Amino acid sequence: MNINKLIDHTNLKANATAEDIKKTCQEAKTYGFRSVCINLRWIKTAKAELKDTDIKIVTVIDWPCGASTTEARVCQAKVAKKDGASEIDPVISVGDLKAGNDEIVAKDLKELAKILPTKVIIESGFLNEEQVIKAARLVKAAGCYCVKTSTGMDPKTDIDTKINHVKLIRSEVGENFPIKASGGINTKEDVERLVAAGATIIGTSSSLKIIGVSQKTESY
Secondary structure: OOHHHHEEEEEOOOOOOHHHHHHHHHHHHHHOOOEEEEOHHHHHHHHHHOOOOOOEEEEEEOOOOOOOOHHHHHHHHHHHHHHOOOEEEEEOOHHHHHHOOHHHHHHHHHHHHOOOOEEEEOOHHHOOHHHHHHHHHHHHHOOOOEEEOOOOOOOOOOHHHHHHHHHHHHHHHOOOOOEEEEOOOOOHHHHHHHHHHOOOEEEEOOHHHHOOOOOOOOOO
């Protein structure tokens, strides 16, 4: 297993500078990561740094709360596409999901999925098992192409809980639908266990640590 090719190399720090993003991109090129995952304003910077490579540019939408209107989220997604993003990772409307407003959730996700390949963050730490399964079903039915577990913000979940969430999602979406595990993934063992459970993409800012490159980093 080539772990590097599974990793969305993430830098979503509020205090990230252009130089920090360039460094993140250079690391992705050096170690052959699947993508960089960055905030919306840095897409053009990443596009310039990653030209002539096959490294994807992923940006988060309505991160980390998922509480904006669909109109605002669609606007962000359209800017992401214009600036050169490859994929978007929007946060699901957790409140609507938990309240049973499935039609609202579905309509929102369908609009986003029309714009760019969409990996939906279901924020599984807020959900019970039934809700995790329902969220996965809604994501797939909306035409999005991947379920992503978490922003890595509160609530925190331990690795065993993350593994259980991935297994629940896999049971709902079937064998070939992508699953991105994210949020506090810090070790190679974590990655191996999550992949064994069904994850196909790993979102982490601890990428270098995971592949054995010594560097202090935070994880989300």
